[in-house]
Amino acid sequence: MKKLLVALSLLISVSVVAQKNIAMEKVNFKSQGVQLTGDIFYPANYDQASQYPAIIVTGAWTTVKEQMPMLYAKKLAGKGFITMVFDFRGWGESEGDNRYLEDPIRKTEDIVAAAEYLKSRSDVATDELGGLGVCASSGYMIKAYTENAFNSVAIVAPWLHNEEIATPVYGGEESVKSLIAAGDKAQKEFESTGKLQIITAASTTDKNSLMYQAPYYTEEDRGLIPEFDNKFNLASWRPWLTFDAIQYADKIPGKVLFVESESIALPQGSKAFKAIAGNKVVSVNLPGVTQFDFYDQAEPVEKSVNSVAAFMKKELK
Template sequence: MKNVTFKNISGAGITMSANIYFPSTFVESNKYPAIVVTHPGGGVKEQAAGLYAKHMAANGFIAIAFDASYQGESTGEPRQLENPYTRTEDISAVIDYLTTLGYVDADRIGALGVCAGGGYSANAAINDRRIKSVATVSAVNIGQMFRNGWDGSVADTDAMGYLDFGSNARTNDVSGADLMQIPLAPMRREDAPNEELAEAWEYYHTPRCAHPNAPGYTLTRNLNQLVTYDAYYLAEAFLTQPLLMVAGSQAGSRWMSENLIERAASNDKQLEIIEGGNHMSFYDLPNYVDQAVSKLAPFFQRTL
């Protein structure tokens, strides 16, 4: 594994930080297919994204896990912005960098995302034709989640209050007061609305996988972008690349994978439901990660 930094030329002067994982038989003079692995909202490259990147490298790919702009070891102020449009653009910025590496085959680049990173990866594939295939694990369309709730039971219009809250936060933020924050995962176990999301607290805030660069919150001002965002926007027309989505049979987020499978224009699309897994199972539990990898590796070997 090699840590790298590079300029994101999307216009905000960001320097990205990423870890590149190499196949065990790597020879720099050869060319390899590459996979961009995108972390969940609130996560960093050393957590689930890095775990999947390591597995993809073990299966013959160059794999790169990166920290989003304003997060982790990537630069940008204010810290912990979770602007979904920036998060999607980050994936293309990583691809920009990959095309400069002599050992990467620029015609064989795929995208893999976990949780919100899955939604962002799908959105990037809709926008960026350099992505030749896309896969997700426990995908979350973060706009749907904020509008419609974890289980999809909330009507769009009932999320109007979040827009008011985000709008007021922007006024607060320019007043000189401390920037307002909201959690992306429960900050305390007692804040979790169900056992599945209590696992999110456990993952991010206990020795299970806590990391000092992943504080678990974002800025309230981002509600204005998040609530109105659709990671799957125009998938019916433009998401034509091969698509694989992996989700657990017990995942509250499963409906967001089913939604994209229904909407995507691709003629090569598949939803793999793994029995017994919930949303968090695929972040780090070996049994479920291994089952996901057993689907992901052949998919990318076939499509890249």
């Protein structure tokens, strides 16, 4: 009777969107007591009485679920997986204060909560759950993997840093100290007054934006979509710059797929991680593909999706 009620509830709540035979359901779940909003995509000929392998997809820093995560999720649903995207706490449709905060630890907690939600569903094979992280969320996915949230993980255009790698990228030691100090000041302001210190995430005209004249984020036919918050909380600097994704290289419980190229934004991070993880990393190299091309360009996305699908079908069994 319980399973019947769950099935009837799903039938009532599912918002079916006809997009190349992909049905979508909007869902809510909680992370650390905060309600998050996500979208689930179903494979063709979906049967509620069956169980499917599932993949959670997360994107680059400051992004929302409707950007590159949704593109990958829809395509992977077409490969036979239940897929899920969601907005992190304080981003997009999700609730949460101290909004627009790029905090790797907080975001990892949300990924783990999303995994727990999927595992609670009767249509998901709980021992066949994978995670896919694009760009910044690669490190978050890997951390969640070390916490046993997933049975396998893949990352595309990996951005993996520790303080040693991040420091020169962000202008050297004095620059990093200055950014962290500004972030600490913003955090104290929020704690005492509730006010946020926000800058524009991406702009072609605002030189003080986080990503001045960056491709994808500033292009309306790519990442600059209405759902994009396009904001960055200055309190992000300490958690972001002090995050160490490389430390998890010797802690991953199984194999990880890297879909990458020598032209990604932070190849040195990928090399550092692989030097420690060794044969636990399966690397697929797409020569000449840039960081932003991995986000939405047809050929690299298709090749990435095919690689991820093949890897997951092997590793999740």
